[in-house]
Amino acid sequence: RHSRPAATPTQRTTVVTDPDVARLMLSDHADSFSNRPTAQYPKDFSESHSITSVPYGPKWRALRGNLTADILHPTRLGLLVPLRQEAVDALIARLSTQQATGGEVVVVRDSLHAAVFAMTVRMCFGDGVGERCVRAMEREVIQFISTFVGDSALLAGSSRMTRLLHWRRWLRYSGTFSRVSKIILPVITARQQRRRCTNGGGGTGIRSYVDSLLDLRIPDNHGDDAMAGSKRPLTDKEIVRLVFEFLGANTESTVSCVEWTLAYLVIHPEAQKKLHHEITSVQHGKGMPASEERLHHRLPYLRAVILESLRLHAPVPVIMRDVGADDAAVCGTPAASADGAPVLFVADIREIGRNRKAWTDPDEFCPERFLAGGEAEGVGPVPGPKEIRMVPFGAGRRYCPGVGLGMVHVGCFLAALVRVFEWALPADCDGVDLTEFRALFTLMKTPLRARITPRALAM
Ligand code: HEM
Numbered sequence: 347r348h349s350r351p352a353a354t355p356t357q358r359t360t361v362v363t364d365p366d367v368a369r370l371m372l373s374d375h376a377d378s379f380s381n382r383p384t385a386q387y388p389k390d391f392s393e394s395h396s397i398t399s400v401p402y403g404p405k406w407r408a409l410r411g412n413l414t415a416d417i418l419h420p421t422r423l424g425l426l427v428p429l430r431q432e433a434v435d436a437l438i439a440r441l442s443t444q445q446a447t448g449g450e451v452v453v454v455r456d457s458l459h460a461a462v463f464a465m466t467v468r469m470c471f472g473d474g475v476g477e478r479c480v481r482a483m484e485r486e487v488i489q490f491i492s493t494f495v496g497d498s499a500l501l502a503g504s505s506r507m508t509r510l511l512h513w514r515r516w517l518r519y520s521g522t523f524s525r526v527s528k529i530i531l532p533v534i535t536a537r538q539q540r541r542r543c544t545n546g547g548g549g550t551g552i553r554s555y556v557d558s559l560l561d562l563r564i565p566d567n568h569g570d571d572a573m574a575g576s577k578r579p580l581t582d583k584e585i586v587r588l589v590f591e592f593l594g595a596n597t598e599s600t601v602s603c604v605e606w607t608l609a610y611l612v613i614h615p616e617a618q619k620k621l622h623h624e625i626t627s628v629q630h631g632k633g634m635p636a637s638e639e640r641l642h643h644r645l646p647y648l649r650a651v652i653l654e655s656l657r658l659h660a661p662v663p664v665i666m667r668d669v670g671a672d673d674a675a676v677c678g679t680p681a682a683s684a685d686g687a688p689v690l691f692v693a694d695i696r697e698i699g700r701n702r703k704a705w706t707d708p709d710e711f712c713p714e715r716f717l718a719g720g721e722a723e724g725v726g727p728v729p730g731p732k733e734i735r736m737v738p739f740g741a742g743r744r745y746c747p748g749v750g751l752g753m754v755h756v757g758c759f760l761a762a763l764v765r766v767f768e769w770a771l772p773a774d775c776d777g778v779d780l781t782e783f784r785a786l787f788t789l790m791k792t793p794l795r796a797r798i799t800p801r802a803l804a805m
Contacts, residue, residue, distance in 0.1 A: 359690045362695035365704050369734040370669065371691060372742035378673035380743040382666050383690050387558040390523040394583040396591035402499070404417050404565040404745060409588065414747045416558040417469070423754060425552055426469065430755070433465035434762045443765065445798050451772045454608060455793045458759070459601050460484065466596040470589060471533055472554040482529050486522060487594050491786050492743060493519045527586045534560075554593050559585050595748060600755045601650065602661035607760055609778050609794045610655055610711045617713060621647055622768075625761050642755045650716035652756050653727065656738035658711060659696040663784045664741050667691045696788070699736040710723075727753055767798040 362368055377668040382394065387399075395411060400406045410454045440457045440780070466635045467475055537556050544756045563577035580588070590748040611618040624647040667690075700708040706721055715722045725735050727749050739746035746752070771778070772795055783791040 353521075358687070359692060362691060362693040363701065363735075365698050365734040368665075368693050368737060368741070369729070369732075371664070372737070372740075373729070373731045373734070374672070376742040378669055379667040381668045382744065385669040388520040388522060388585075389588065390520075392586045394581065396587050396603050397594075397747075398591060400698070408562065408564040410559050410747055412518055412557070412562050413592075416553065418747055419749050420750055423751060429465050429552070429760050432780075433461045433737065434758060437461035437462070437759070437764050438762060441763075441798060442800065445767075445800070450797045451795055452795050452798055453795050454763075455601065455605055455790075459488070459597065460605055461632065462600050462755070462759070463487070463593070463597045466555075466678065467689070469552070469596070470555045470592050471537055472540075472552065472557070474536070476532055479529060479533060483526070483593060483635050483788055487590070487597065488525050489518065490522050490590075490595065491598060506656070511550050523586070526590055526680055529591055531582060532585050534582075534589075556585070556589065571764065594786075596751070596755075599661035599748075599752055600680075600759070602659075602787050602789055603655060603752075603756045604759050604763070605790055606659040606661075607645055607651060607655040607793050608796065609780065609790060610658075611651070611764065612713055612771055612794070612796050613778050614676065615770070617651065618709070618764060618769060621651055622764050623761075624648060625765050640795055643754060645757065645761070646717060648757055649753075649760060650713035650720075652753065652760065653725070654711055654713040655715045655735075656727065657699040657705075657736045658709075659780075659782060659788055660699060660736075660738040661790045662738070662740075662746075662785050663695060663738065663739060663782075665693040665695060665744075667693075667744075692738065695737050695740075695781075699738065704735050713787065766801060770797045770799070771798045 358708040362371065375568070382399060384399070389654045392399075395405070395409075397406065397409045400409060437460075439565060440461070441452055441454070444452045464480055466479050467483065534556055539552070541557065541560070553727055559580055559728040564579060566578040566582060586687055611621065612660040624645060628644055669689050669691060671687060673691065674691075699705075702708055706715075714720050716725060717723065722735060727739050729735065729737060729741050734741060739752070775795065778794065779790070783789045
């Protein structure tokens with residue numbers, strides 16, 4: 347069970363759990379199912395768009411194209427290896443200290459979050475952002491995501507009475523954008539100055555997301571034909587919104603997936619042993635997969651473990667599409683509303699990944715199903731146009747552009763954590779609580795506690 351996202355008062359909501367219906371919507375009728383509902387964000391968030399919220403069209407193409415071509419392009423992923431390596435090393439050092447001083451039991455989430463977030467900040471702004479500033483941004487992202495619980499209408503689309511009842515939460519939530527702007531804008535200004543001094547390079551070898559946003563020109567027509575073809579730079583508000591989206595999307599989904607996967611490896615020591623064997627033998631204990639392709643070919647079991655974890659607990663719980671009544675009717679869905687109001691479709695990613703028609707023992711953790719000869723051989727993170735079995739990164743026009751990077755991040759952190767430590771249940775614990783907490787992202791309701799033992803590392 348989960349709370350449904352808020353629809354407008356006249357809007358009907360249809361929850362989709364069947365993979366074939368999901369394919370009908372997202373692949374066969376991709377054009378009609380290409381807009382998300384106007385999210386129930388606080389007002390100043392809604393004044394500027396992120397890639398996630400912008401309507402399908404020229405502005406979406408410009409923003410998404412900038413991210414995919416300039417930042418997430420597969421040829422660039424190799425350049426990020428040193429950033430990832432430093433983040434992984436920092437995490438291992440932190441866990442080693444905790445393990446040595448805390449009786450071997452660690453709660454991995456906070457340390458993992460700090461490491462992934464610090465790496466994301468470097469991808470976003472380049473080097474030189476101070477530690478205090480990084481932590482302030484991280485606090486805001488965590489606060490925002492934990493406040494955006496379940497039915498977001500409780501806060502943003504709610505009546506005055508509801509807001510009064512929850513006024514503390516409301517105040518904190520609605521002030522997010524201005525607090526985030528106060529932290530982020532000075533960092534962007536510093537970046538601009540640095541770029542001016544270094545002729546646009548910013549001083550580091552890696553082009554940051556902010557660099558790309560400062561250089562970007564987006565269509566300026568607002569539907570006015572006379573202006574078609576003219577372009578403008580992004581406003582400060584737009585940049586802040588896009589940066590905030592980047593920080594959250596890059597960090598939260600990776601942290602969620604790594605934590606869930608570790609939980610399954612604690613429950614299934616035989617899978618952990620097999621994974622450890624693959625990581626140490628294939629990579630001789632060193633190196634990291636730099637691309638999804640290398641993950642696929644060189645570390646098939648690691649990839650299978652990640653896919654199985656994503657199938658069981660997708661970091662993003664739902665795919666949402668806002669569809670005009672006519673389009674909904676054309677698709678033959680029973681949801682078309684008689685009054686002609688748009689329909690909100692909510693595809694439940696977890697239920698699609700566990701559908702009994704599509705999977706044997708759908709609730710069991712069995713990475714082998716993704717290996718050669720398994721029932722899901724050939725199933726990847728994003729479905730092809732003909733069949734949908736699982737959609738952890740979405741599908742259709744708006745599927746996740748970060749799929750390659752996300753898989754590589756998760757693969758690198760997991761490979762290092764399993765290579766360096768053996769993960770097991772703490773002595774005072776008789777199982778792992780796999781209850782989900784579904785907000786903007788799907789987290790473990792009880793953060794994973796595990797006993798970690800350093801392994802003898804092969805040289
Ligand atoms: C394990 C990692 C990740 C998972 C599971 C994940 C999952 C998803 C899902 C389910 C969607 C919605 C897709 C749809 O509506 O069809 C999405 C959208 C999106 N994701 Fe990810 N994501 C991950 C990593 C990333 C990363 C690393 C980035 C960027 C740096 C990113 C940026 C985005 C953006 C910008 C969108 C909106 C795309 C659009 O509307 O065109 N994600 N993601």
